[in-house]
Amino acid sequence: MLNRSKQGRSGQLTAAFFLYVLLSGNNLRGSAAMSLQVQNPDSCGRRVFWFTAITSRSSLEYWRYAKVAVLSAKEHSPNLIPVLLYGGSSGVPSLTGEANIHWYREQGGIVYHHNLTFMSDLQAVAEAGLRGADWPEEVEGTYLRMDVPHIVPHLLSWLEQQKPGVTNHINKDVALYTDADVMFYHEVNPCKLDLPEIMAIGPEMDRVANSWSELNWNAGVLLMNLRGFAAVLPKMLQWANRLHWNFEVADQSMINDYFPAVHGRPLDILPDPYNWKAYWGCSPSIVIVHWHGPKPERCLKCYIALWEQSKENEDAIKFCKCDRGYDYLWSMAMEADSAGLYRKAVRDYTTYAKIINGTGNIMDSDAMLGAF
Numbered sequence: 001m002l003n004r005s006k007q008g009r010s011g012q013l014t015a016a017f018f019l020y021v022l023l024s025g026n027n028l029r030g031s032a033a034m035s036l037q038v039q040n041p042d043s044c045g046r047r048v049f050w051f052t053a054i055t056s057r058s059s060l061e062y063w064r065y066a067k068v069a070v071l072s073a074k075e076h077s078p079n080l081i082p083v084l085l086y087g088g089s090s091g092v093p094s095l096t097g098e099a100n101i102h103w104y105r106e107q108g109g110i111v112y113h114h115n116l117t118f119m120s121d122l123q124a125v126a127e128a129g130l131r132g133a134d135w136p137e138e139v140e141g142t143y144l145r146m147d148v149p150h151i152v153p154h155l156l157s158w159l160e161q162q163k164p165g166v167t168n169h170i171n172k173d174v175a176l177y178t179d180a181d182v183m184f185y186h187e188v189n190p191c192k193l194d195l196p197e198i199m200a201i202g203p204e205m206d207r208v209a210n211s212w213s214e215l216n217w218n219a220g221v222l223l224m225n226l227r228g229f230a231a232v233l234p235k236m237l238q239w240a241n242r243l244h245w246n247f248e249v250a251d252q253s254m255i256n257d258y259f260p261a262v263h264g265r266p267l268d269i270l271p272d273p274y275n276w277k278a279y280w281g282c283s284p285s286i287v288i289v290h291w292h293g294p295k296p297e298r299c300l301k302c303y304i305a306l307w308e309q310s311k312e313n314e315d316a317i318k319f320c321k322c323d324r325g326y327d328y329l330w331s332m333a334m335e336a337d338s339a340g341l342y343r344k345a346v347r348d349y350t351t352y353a354k355i356i357n358g359t360g361n362i363m364d365s366d367a368m369l370g371a372f
Contacts, residue, residue, distance in 0.1 A: 044191035056088030082109035149230035196268035202275035221275035281336030
Protein backbone atom coordinates (compact mmCIF):
# COMPACT_ATOMS: atom_id res chain seq x y z
CA MET A 1 0.00 0.00 0.00
CA LEU A 2 1.45 3.30 -1.09
CA ASN A 3 2.26 5.72 1.68
CA ARG A 4 3.57 9.18 0.92
CA SER A 5 6.13 8.86 3.71
CA LYS A 6 6.88 5.16 3.99
CA GLN A 7 6.21 2.22 1.68
CA GLY A 8 7.32 -1.39 1.46
CA ARG A 9 9.34 -2.18 -1.65
CA SER A 10 7.15 -5.11 -2.69
CA GLY A 11 3.98 -3.02 -2.47
CA GLN A 12 5.53 -0.30 -4.61
CA LEU A 13 6.53 -2.74 -7.31
CA THR A 14 3.12 -4.39 -7.28
CA ALA A 15 1.23 -1.14 -7.77
CA ALA A 16 3.77 0.07 -10.33
CA PHE A 17 3.42 -3.15 -12.31
CA PHE A 18 -0.35 -2.84 -12.50
CA LEU A 19 -0.11 0.81 -13.48
CA TYR A 20 2.34 -0.21 -16.22
CA VAL A 21 -0.20 -2.72 -17.50
CA LEU A 22 -2.89 -0.03 -17.46
CA LEU A 23 -0.79 2.45 -19.39
CA SER A 24 0.89 0.22 -21.92
CA GLY A 25 0.02 -1.39 -25.22
CA ASN A 26 -3.56 -1.36 -26.48
CA ASN A 27 -4.86 -0.01 -23.20
CA LEU A 28 -3.38 3.42 -23.90
CA ARG A 29 -6.16 5.45 -25.44
CA GLY A 30 -5.61 7.77 -28.37
CA SER A 31 -6.37 11.47 -28.64
CA ALA A 32 -9.93 12.41 -27.84
CA ALA A 33 -12.17 13.65 -30.63
CA MET A 34 -13.00 16.79 -28.68
CA SER A 35 -10.62 19.16 -26.92
CA LEU A 36 -11.18 22.33 -24.97
CA GLN A 37 -9.76 25.73 -25.74
CA VAL A 38 -9.13 26.26 -22.02
CA GLN A 39 -7.51 22.89 -21.38
CA ASN A 40 -4.19 21.70 -22.71
CA PRO A 41 -5.19 19.75 -25.84
CA ASP A 42 -2.34 17.31 -25.23
CA SER A 43 -4.06 16.24 -22.00
CA CYS A 44 -7.13 14.93 -23.79
CA GLY A 45 -5.63 11.58 -24.75
CA ARG A 46 -4.16 10.94 -21.32
CA ARG A 47 -5.36 8.79 -18.47
CA VAL A 48 -7.28 10.45 -15.64
CA PHE A 49 -6.90 9.80 -11.92
CA TRP A 50 -10.14 8.62 -10.35
CA PHE A 51 -10.12 8.83 -6.57
CA THR A 52 -12.43 7.22 -4.06
CA ALA A 53 -11.95 6.77 -0.33
CA ILE A 54 -12.15 4.03 2.28
CA THR A 55 -10.91 4.05 5.85
CA SER A 56 -10.02 1.46 8.44
CA ARG A 57 -13.51 2.09 9.86
CA SER A 58 -15.36 1.40 6.60
CA SER A 59 -17.87 -1.44 6.55
CA LEU A 60 -17.63 -4.48 4.33
CA GLU A 61 -20.72 -3.15 2.57
CA TYR A 62 -18.82 -0.05 1.45
CA TRP A 63 -15.86 -2.15 0.39
CA ARG A 64 -18.27 -4.07 -1.87
CA TYR A 65 -19.55 -0.83 -3.38
CA ALA A 66 -15.98 0.27 -4.04
CA LYS A 67 -15.18 -3.04 -5.72
CA VAL A 68 -18.25 -2.90 -7.94
CA ALA A 69 -17.34 0.66 -8.90
CA VAL A 70 -13.91 -0.51 -10.04
CA LEU A 71 -15.29 -3.32 -12.19
CA SER A 72 -17.82 -1.00 -13.82
CA ALA A 73 -15.08 1.57 -14.51
CA LYS A 74 -12.86 -1.07 -16.10
CA GLU A 75 -15.73 -2.04 -18.38
CA HIS A 76 -17.00 1.38 -19.35
CA SER A 77 -14.27 3.95 -18.62
CA PRO A 78 -10.87 2.23 -18.92
CA ASN A 79 -9.20 5.61 -19.38
CA LEU A 80 -9.48 6.12 -15.62
CA ILE A 81 -6.68 5.23 -13.20
CA PRO A 82 -8.39 3.99 -10.02
CA VAL A 83 -6.80 5.34 -6.85
CA LEU A 84 -8.18 4.19 -3.51
CA LEU A 85 -7.42 6.66 -0.73
CA TYR A 86 -7.07 4.51 2.36
CA GLY A 87 -7.45 6.59 5.50
CA GLY A 88 -7.16 5.64 9.12
CA SER A 89 -5.10 7.21 11.84
CA SER A 90 -3.77 3.86 12.98
CA GLY A 91 -2.30 3.25 9.53
CA VAL A 92 -2.62 -0.52 10.05
CA PRO A 93 -5.38 -2.22 8.04
CA SER A 94 -7.20 -5.21 9.49
CA LEU A 95 -6.76 -8.61 7.89
CA THR A 96 -10.01 -8.01 6.02
CA GLY A 97 -8.75 -4.62 4.95
CA GLU A 98 -5.50 -6.15 3.69
CA ALA A 99 -7.43 -8.72 1.65
CA ASN A 100 -9.58 -6.00 0.08
CA ILE A 101 -6.53 -3.86 -0.63
CA HIS A 102 -4.89 -6.84 -2.35
CA TRP A 103 -8.02 -7.35 -4.48
CA TYR A 104 -8.07 -3.68 -5.45
CA ARG A 105 -4.46 -3.86 -6.61
CA GLU A 106 -5.20 -7.01 -8.61
CA GLN A 107 -7.77 -5.00 -10.57
CA GLY A 108 -5.09 -2.50 -11.59
CA GLY A 109 -5.83 0.03 -8.89
CA ILE A 110 -3.44 2.02 -6.73
CA VAL A 111 -3.94 2.05 -2.97
CA TYR A 112 -2.62 5.23 -1.37
CA HIS A 113 -2.50 5.39 2.40
CA HIS A 114 -3.08 8.95 3.52
CA ASN A 115 -3.77 10.73 6.76
CA LEU A 116 -5.55 14.06 6.40
CA THR A 117 -3.21 17.02 6.20
CA PHE A 118 -5.64 18.90 8.46
CA MET A 119 -6.35 16.04 10.87
CA SER A 120 -4.81 18.03 13.74
CA ASP A 121 -7.41 20.76 13.13
CA LEU A 122 -10.23 18.24 13.53
CA GLN A 123 -8.60 16.81 16.64
CA ALA A 124 -8.34 20.31 18.14
CA VAL A 125 -12.11 20.71 17.74
CA ALA A 126 -12.67 17.42 19.59
CA GLU A 127 -10.14 18.30 22.29
CA ALA A 128 -11.97 21.59 22.88
CA GLY A 129 -15.09 19.59 23.66
CA LEU A 130 -16.98 20.85 20.62
CA ARG A 131 -17.23 17.33 19.21
CA GLY A 132 -16.93 13.80 20.56
CA ALA A 133 -13.51 12.22 20.98
CA ASP A 134 -14.09 9.83 18.06
CA TRP A 135 -15.43 12.50 15.71
CA PRO A 136 -12.15 13.18 13.82
CA GLU A 137 -11.82 9.54 12.77
CA GLU A 138 -15.53 9.27 12.03
CA VAL A 139 -15.36 12.06 9.43
CA GLU A 140 -11.83 11.42 8.17
CA GLY A 141 -12.98 9.33 5.22
CA THR A 142 -15.43 11.86 3.83
CA TYR A 143 -12.92 14.72 4.15
CA LEU A 144 -10.21 12.82 2.24
CA ARG A 145 -11.51 14.26 -1.03
CA MET A 146 -10.39 17.71 0.11
CA ASP A 147 -6.77 16.53 0.09
CA VAL A 148 -6.74 15.35 -3.54
CA PRO A 149 -4.83 18.46 -4.80
CA HIS A 150 -2.20 17.77 -2.13
CA ILE A 151 -1.98 14.06 -2.94
CA VAL A 152 -1.62 14.24 -6.73
CA PRO A 153 1.92 15.74 -6.83
CA HIS A 154 3.16 13.09 -4.37
CA LEU A 155 1.46 10.35 -6.38
CA LEU A 156 2.92 11.58 -9.67
CA SER A 157 6.40 11.78 -8.14
CA TRP A 158 6.13 8.26 -6.76
CA LEU A 159 4.91 6.84 -10.08
CA GLU A 160 7.70 8.56 -11.99
CA GLN A 161 10.24 7.00 -9.64
CA GLN A 162 8.78 3.56 -10.31
CA LYS A 163 8.68 3.92 -14.08
CA PRO A 164 10.28 7.02 -15.62
CA GLY A 165 8.07 8.57 -18.26
CA VAL A 166 4.84 6.94 -17.11
CA THR A 167 3.38 10.24 -15.90
CA ASN A 168 3.56 11.60 -19.47
CA HIS A 169 0.43 9.55 -20.08
CA ILE A 170 -1.52 11.07 -17.17
CA ASN A 171 -3.76 14.15 -17.32
CA LYS A 172 -2.36 16.62 -14.80
CA ASP A 173 -5.10 19.22 -15.24
CA VAL A 174 -8.07 17.39 -13.75
CA ALA A 175 -8.97 14.50 -11.47
CA LEU A 176 -12.25 12.77 -10.75
CA TYR A 177 -13.44 12.02 -7.23
CA THR A 178 -16.47 9.85 -6.49
CA ASP A 179 -17.98 8.28 -3.43
CA ALA A 180 -17.58 4.53 -3.27
CA ASP A 181 -21.26 3.86 -4.02
CA VAL A 182 -21.28 4.56 -7.77
CA MET A 183 -21.33 2.58 -11.00
CA PHE A 184 -20.01 3.66 -14.40
CA TYR A 185 -22.03 3.25 -17.61
CA HIS A 186 -20.11 5.39 -20.10
CA GLU A 187 -16.60 6.80 -20.40
CA VAL A 188 -15.63 9.80 -18.28
CA ASN A 189 -13.85 12.08 -20.74
CA PRO A 190 -12.97 15.46 -19.18
CA CYS A 191 -12.26 16.86 -22.61
CA LYS A 192 -15.97 16.65 -23.42
CA LEU A 193 -16.58 19.01 -20.49
CA ASP A 194 -15.62 22.58 -19.76
CA LEU A 195 -12.58 22.73 -17.51
CA PRO A 196 -13.94 23.98 -14.17
CA GLU A 197 -12.31 26.96 -12.47
CA ILE A 198 -12.06 25.01 -9.20
CA MET A 199 -14.34 21.99 -9.40
CA ALA A 200 -17.59 20.97 -11.03
CA ILE A 201 -20.39 19.67 -8.81
CA GLY A 202 -23.90 18.33 -9.43
CA PRO A 203 -27.20 18.78 -7.60
CA GLU A 204 -28.22 16.91 -4.46
CA MET A 205 -31.68 15.46 -5.24
CA ASP A 206 -33.51 17.63 -7.74
CA ARG A 207 -32.09 18.07 -11.20
CA VAL A 208 -30.97 21.61 -12.03
CA ALA A 209 -30.79 22.93 -15.59
CA ASN A 210 -28.16 25.61 -16.12
CA SER A 211 -27.94 27.91 -13.14
CA TRP A 212 -26.62 27.98 -9.59
CA SER A 213 -29.48 28.13 -7.09
CA GLU A 214 -30.17 27.79 -3.41
CA LEU A 215 -30.51 24.04 -3.83
CA ASN A 216 -27.97 21.88 -2.09
CA TRP A 217 -25.12 20.45 -4.17
CA ASN A 218 -23.87 16.90 -3.90
CA ALA A 219 -20.17 16.23 -3.29
CA GLY A 220 -20.46 12.54 -4.22
CA VAL A 221 -18.93 13.23 -7.65
CA LEU A 222 -16.46 16.05 -8.20
CA LEU A 223 -14.47 16.95 -11.29
CA MET A 224 -11.51 18.86 -9.89
CA ASN A 225 -9.28 21.41 -11.54
CA LEU A 226 -6.18 20.43 -9.62
CA ARG A 227 -4.44 23.80 -9.81
CA GLY A 228 -7.61 25.79 -9.22
CA PHE A 229 -8.68 23.74 -6.20
CA ALA A 230 -5.17 23.83 -4.73
CA ALA A 231 -5.17 27.63 -5.00
CA VAL A 232 -8.34 28.15 -2.93
CA LEU A 233 -7.96 25.30 -0.46
CA PRO A 234 -5.69 27.05 2.10
CA LYS A 235 -8.19 29.91 2.61
CA MET A 236 -11.02 27.41 2.70
CA LEU A 237 -9.34 25.46 5.51
CA GLN A 238 -8.61 28.65 7.46
CA TRP A 239 -12.28 29.59 7.17
CA ALA A 240 -13.34 26.11 8.36
CA ASN A 241 -11.07 26.46 11.40
CA ARG A 242 -12.69 29.77 12.32
CA LEU A 243 -16.04 27.98 12.26
CA HIS A 244 -14.64 25.08 14.32
CA TRP A 245 -15.64 22.75 11.49
CA ASN A 246 -19.29 23.17 12.42
CA PHE A 247 -20.84 21.79 9.23
CA GLU A 248 -24.10 19.91 9.08
CA VAL A 249 -22.96 17.34 6.49
CA ALA A 250 -19.16 17.48 6.78
CA ASP A 251 -17.33 18.26 3.53
CA GLN A 252 -20.52 18.63 1.48
CA SER A 253 -21.83 21.39 3.71
CA MET A 254 -18.36 22.91 3.80
CA ILE A 255 -18.40 23.17 -0.01
CA ASN A 256 -21.99 24.43 -0.14
CA ASP A 257 -21.37 27.06 2.54
CA TYR A 258 -18.11 28.33 1.03
CA PHE A 259 -19.26 28.63 -2.58
CA PRO A 260 -20.39 31.20 -3.51
CA ALA A 261 -21.07 32.98 -0.19
CA VAL A 262 -17.45 33.21 0.98
CA HIS A 263 -15.53 32.67 -2.23
CA GLY A 264 -17.67 35.16 -4.14
CA ARG A 265 -18.30 32.96 -7.17
CA PRO A 266 -20.22 29.70 -7.53
CA LEU A 267 -18.66 26.45 -8.59
CA ASP A 268 -19.15 25.12 -12.08
CA ILE A 269 -22.12 22.80 -12.61
CA LEU A 270 -21.34 19.18 -13.41
CA PRO A 271 -23.74 17.87 -16.07
CA ASP A 272 -26.38 15.60 -14.60
CA PRO A 273 -25.19 12.38 -16.34
CA TYR A 274 -21.95 12.47 -14.33
CA ASN A 275 -23.74 12.26 -10.97
CA TRP A 276 -27.00 10.65 -12.00
CA LYS A 277 -29.14 9.66 -9.05
CA ALA A 278 -30.67 6.24 -9.50
CA TYR A 279 -34.11 7.60 -8.56
CA TRP A 280 -34.14 10.00 -11.53
CA GLY A 281 -35.04 7.20 -13.94
CA CYS A 282 -33.39 5.76 -17.04
CA SER A 283 -31.54 7.87 -19.60
CA PRO A 284 -29.24 6.85 -22.49
CA SER A 285 -26.75 9.56 -21.50
CA ILE A 286 -25.92 8.28 -18.01
CA VAL A 287 -22.19 8.24 -17.30
CA ILE A 288 -22.15 7.58 -13.53
CA VAL A 289 -25.01 6.24 -11.44
CA HIS A 290 -24.78 7.31 -7.80
CA TRP A 291 -26.53 5.18 -5.16
CA HIS A 292 -27.61 8.32 -3.37
CA GLY A 293 -30.05 7.11 -0.74
CA PRO A 294 -31.31 3.50 -1.03
CA LYS A 295 -28.58 1.12 -2.11
CA PRO A 296 -28.45 -2.50 -3.30
CA GLU A 297 -27.66 -3.63 0.25
CA ARG A 298 -29.84 -1.01 1.95
CA CYS A 299 -33.55 -1.41 1.25
CA LEU A 300 -33.49 -1.53 -2.55
CA LYS A 301 -33.75 -5.30 -2.93
CA CYS A 302 -36.64 -5.30 -0.46
CA TYR A 303 -38.45 -2.47 -2.24
CA ILE A 304 -38.02 -4.15 -5.62
CA ALA A 305 -39.03 -7.62 -4.49
CA LEU A 306 -42.22 -6.44 -2.81
CA TRP A 307 -43.18 -4.10 -5.65
CA GLU A 308 -42.65 -6.83 -8.27
CA GLN A 309 -44.80 -9.15 -6.19
CA SER A 310 -47.76 -6.84 -5.58
CA LYS A 311 -47.23 -3.90 -7.99
CA GLU A 312 -48.24 -1.67 -5.10
CA ASN A 313 -45.75 0.95 -4.01
CA GLU A 314 -47.38 1.30 -0.61
CA ASP A 315 -46.74 -2.38 0.10
CA ALA A 316 -43.03 -1.94 -0.53
CA ILE A 317 -42.85 1.09 1.74
CA LYS A 318 -44.98 -0.51 4.47
CA PHE A 319 -43.22 -3.85 4.76
CA CYS A 320 -39.58 -2.86 4.12
CA LYS A 321 -39.60 -0.52 7.14
CA CYS A 322 -36.80 1.67 5.79
CA ASP A 323 -35.83 5.22 6.61
CA ARG A 324 -38.47 7.77 5.58
CA GLY A 325 -35.92 9.52 3.41
CA TYR A 326 -35.33 6.26 1.55
CA ASP A 327 -39.10 5.82 1.16
CA TYR A 328 -39.31 9.29 -0.39
CA LEU A 329 -36.53 8.59 -2.90
CA TRP A 330 -38.02 5.21 -3.79
CA SER A 331 -41.31 6.99 -4.49
CA MET A 332 -39.42 9.45 -6.72
CA ALA A 333 -38.04 6.48 -8.66
CA MET A 334 -41.50 4.98 -9.01
CA GLU A 335 -42.80 8.25 -10.40
CA ALA A 336 -39.84 8.66 -12.77
CA ASP A 337 -39.88 5.25 -14.49
CA SER A 338 -41.54 2.73 -12.16
CA ALA A 339 -38.08 2.26 -10.62
CA GLY A 340 -36.78 0.90 -13.91
CA LEU A 341 -33.28 2.27 -13.43
CA TYR A 342 -33.16 1.00 -9.87
CA ARG A 343 -34.13 -2.48 -11.05
CA LYS A 344 -31.62 -2.50 -13.90
CA ALA A 345 -28.79 -1.08 -11.82
CA VAL A 346 -29.39 -3.59 -9.01
CA ARG A 347 -29.20 -6.42 -11.58
CA ASP A 348 -25.90 -5.03 -12.82
CA TYR A 349 -24.62 -4.60 -9.28
CA THR A 350 -25.51 -8.23 -8.55
CA THR A 351 -23.64 -9.38 -11.65
CA TYR A 352 -20.51 -7.48 -10.64
CA ALA A 353 -20.82 -8.85 -7.09
CA LYS A 354 -20.87 -12.39 -8.47
CA ILE A 355 -17.71 -11.66 -10.44
CA ILE A 356 -16.05 -10.40 -7.26
CA ASN A 357 -17.09 -13.60 -5.49
CA GLY A 358 -15.81 -15.72 -8.38
CA THR A 359 -19.24 -17.01 -9.39
CA GLY A 360 -20.10 -14.85 -12.41
CA ASN A 361 -18.90 -13.60 -15.77
CA ILE A 362 -18.95 -10.07 -17.14
CA MET A 363 -20.89 -11.28 -20.18
CA ASP A 364 -23.80 -12.14 -17.88
CA SER A 365 -24.49 -8.43 -17.56
CA ASP A 366 -26.58 -6.14 -19.73
CA ALA A 367 -24.48 -3.26 -18.41
CA MET A 368 -23.14 -2.47 -21.87
CA LEU A 369 -22.86 0.91 -23.51
CA GLY A 370 -26.24 2.20 -24.60
CA ALA A 371 -28.11 -0.63 -22.88
CA PHE A 372 -30.76 1.66 -21.37
